[in-house]
Amino acid sequence: MKCEIISVGTELLMGQTENTNAGALARELFPLGIGVYYQTAVGDNEERLRGVFSQALQRSALIILTGGLGPTEDDLTRETVARVLGLPLVKNKEWEKRLKDFFHRFKRPMAVQNLRQTMVPQGGKILPNDRGTAPGIYLDLQAGRGPVVVLLPGPPSEMLPLFREQVLPLLRAKLQEKGDLAILQSKVLRIIGLGESDLSERIAVLLKNQDNPTLAPLAKAGEVHLRITARGSTAEVVQTLLADKARELREILGDYIYGEDEEELELAVARLLWAKGLTLALAESCSGGLLSHRLTNVPGSSDYLLAGLVTYSNAAKMQLLGVEQATLERAGAVSAAVAEQMAAGVRRLCRADIGVGITGIAGPGGGTPEKPVGLTYLALEAENFKFSRRYEYWGGRQVVKERASQTALYLLWLYLRGKLRPKN
C-alpha cells in the first residue's frame, strides 16, 4: 500500500514549526508494511493544496493529511479535500453536540467558527478527538475500491493518539481484507555506557552480515539505540526472528542494555526501585529540577520519589540540606564535597534509602578557567555506600542540564544493579 503524507501549514513551510508529524506517521505505518513514498509540506493555500492533493490521488493508495482543520479562516484542508473529491460537506450532529458540551464544561463561549469543525465530506467517518476541537476524518473512497484519505489535526499531541487509537485499526482491517497484511516489526535495544563507534565495533560481524532482521544503530543524547527490524509471513515468525536476534545481541552487549523500545532510562530506574522497594530523594542545583521532572514522568513515581529539592542558592543548600558553610567557602559550591553533602543531606532530610546530589555550572555565565561551564559533580549516597565523580559536559545550558540528569539516572541504574563502585 503506497502511502503519501501531506503536512498542511504555512508555519511548517516557513520553518516556524518543526514538521514532526510526517516522520512520526511513517514510524507508525512501518509495522503494517505500509511504505511512505512521498512527504510534502504545503502552506495554507487552497490552490497549491489542491494541486498537491490531486497529484497524490493519482499516485497513492493512502493519503494522510495533517493540519489545517482548525477553526480559523486560513484552515482549509477539510474544504479543499471535499472540493477536489467533489463531495459536499455534511454537518455531523454528534460532533456538534460534543463541541457544545466541551465548551460548556470548560465554561468558555463557543465561537461560531468552531462550527466548521463539525463538517465532514459526505461518506466520511468522523474520528472523535478527545484532546481538541477538530475531529479526524477517514474517507474510504469509491466504496473501498479507491484510495483512503485521512485528515488529522496538526498538533502532534492530538494527531498521534488519534492515529494510533482510531486510524491504525481501520488500516489494519483494510489490509487484512485485501490479504495484504505484511508483517514487519522492529525492536529497539537501548544502550548506555557505550558510544556508537564502540557499539559498531563490538557487533561488526552482525552489522556486516545483516539481512533479516536488519540492524541499525542510532546515536541519541547520552545513549545509543540499536534498531532490529524483522519481516515475515506471520506474527510468530517475526517475533521469533526479533527475539533470537535480541538474545544474540544481549549476549554481546548484555550489561549496556537498559531497556527496549519506548522504555526510557527513568523507567528502568523506576522498575529497579520498585523491585527493591527502595526510596529516593534528590538534591539538584545546576540540573534545576530536570532530574525530578524526568523521574516524575513515570506514572506511579510517587511510590519511590519522596522529594526533590532544587537548591539553587547557597543559603538553600545550607538551610535545607545542611551543607556546611566551611565546605562551600573552602571547596566552592561546585565541588565533590558539596555534591556529597547534598546527597547526604537530602537523604537524611527525607529519610530516603538513596540520596542524589548534583551541583555544576550550567552556564552561560559563571565559568572560570579552573571551573568551566559544564563542570558538574554528581554524588550518590545510600546505606554504607558513598559515590561521587567529576564530569565535564560540552554544550549550552540545556545540554548541560540534560547530560547531568542523564548521568544521574545512569548512576542510579548502575547502583541499583550493584555495578557502581563506591568511592574509596
Next chain:
Amino acid sequence: MKCEIISVGTELLMGQTENTNAGALARELFPLGIGVYYQTAVGDNEERLRGVFSQALQRSALIILTGGLGPTEDDLTRETVARVLGLPLVKNKEWEKRLKDFFHRFKRPMAVQNLRQTMVPQGGKILPNDRGTAPGIYLDLQAGRGPVVVLLPGPPSEMLPLFREQVLPLLRAKLQEKGDLAILQSKVLRIIGLGESDLSERIAVLLKNQDNPTLAPLAKAGEVHLRITARGSTAEVVQTLLADKARELREILGDYIYGEDEEELELAVARLLWAKGLTLALAESCSGGLLSHRLTNVPGSSDYLLAGLVTYSNAAKMQLLGVEQATLERAGAVSAAVAEQMAAGVRRLCRADIGVGITGIAGPGGGTPEKPVGLTYLALEAENFKFSRRYEYWGGRQVVKERASQTALYLLWLYLRGKLRPKN
C-alpha cells in the same frame, strides 16, 4: 522568487531521521524575501526523485535538494539531476585533489566510490565543503535566465554552514542583479490568557484586511503566537511597518502580550522578578519539578529562584513544608487548602517573597469521579496576598505537567504586574 526544497533520503521517509533541513533552509531564506512553497521528502529512488525534480523545474525558480550526495550506490541525487537537465557530468580536478589530500591527511584509503563526489553537471559551480567529502553544487540554468538548482549534502552540520557561507551570498547577488532583493522580516507577539478563536475575533478586522504586514495566529500549548511579517525595499521601511503594526496590536491586546519573538513566558516572569528584586520559592507536587526546570532554563535564574521543592509524598508535604495532617485528611492532598499551605510553607521555609504551590493528579492513575485526572490546584502567596484556584487540564500525564507549569508561570506573570486578584 518561488523556492522549493527537496529532501532526499529513505531514512527521512521512514521517519528514522528527523527532516530538519527543510525547516532550517526556510528560516534562512525568509529574510531574503524568498518564500518556500513546497517541501518534499523522497527516498533514494531514481524514478521518484526524477518525477519530483521535474515537477519542481516547472513551478519553482529556486530548487534546493539536500541529501543523496554520498559515495555509496544509493546516493543518486547528483546523477538524477544531471540526467533530468540533460547535462553531462564533468570531473572537477580541483575537488579531486582536495579529496585525495583529505584522505591522505586522515591516513585513510580513499574508496573508488568517492570519485563520484568529484563529478559536477556541466556548467555547475562547485561549493567546497570543509566538513565532509561531498561538495555542494550550484547551477544557474540557461545562463541565468532559468531556475537555480542547488545540491547540498544531507547532514545538517555540513548542509547549513555550506548554505550560509556559500549559497546565501550567491542568491543575494542574484536577487540584487534582478532588482528583486526584498527585505522581509517578522516579529512574533506571544499572547497568553486568550484562546486562538478569541484572539481572532478581537482582531478580525485586522486579519481580514491584512496585506503588508501580514498577520498569522498560531496556537501553542497554553498560549497563542501572533506573527507579523512585513516586506519592503529597505530595512528601515520594514522595521517601521513592524513597529507600527505591533503598536496597533498592543492597543487591542496589550494586557495579553507577555513577550516577543523567542522570549518565553519563564523569561517574562524572570524579568519582572529582576525588575522588582523579588525572590521565589516553589512547592510542586503533580508538576514534578517541571516548573523549576523551566524557570532555571533562564540564564541567571539563581538571582531570584531560592529553591524548588518537589514534595510528592504526603510526608514530604508535612515535614518539609508544614502542611497540616488534619488538612490532608479532611480536604485530601489535591485541594485548594493543601496548595495554599504548600505555597505558604515553601515561602516561609526559604524566606522568599513569593511562594507557589501546585498539587494535582497527573494521572494516568489516581483519578476518581470527584477528583478526576487533570484536576489541579495552584496557589500563590506573597506579603499580604493569597491566591488559589482550581483548574482542570485535559490530556495525558505530560500535558497535565506542562499545563500546570504554564498556568503557574501565567499566575506569576499576572501577580508581578498587579493583575492577579487575591482570593476573597
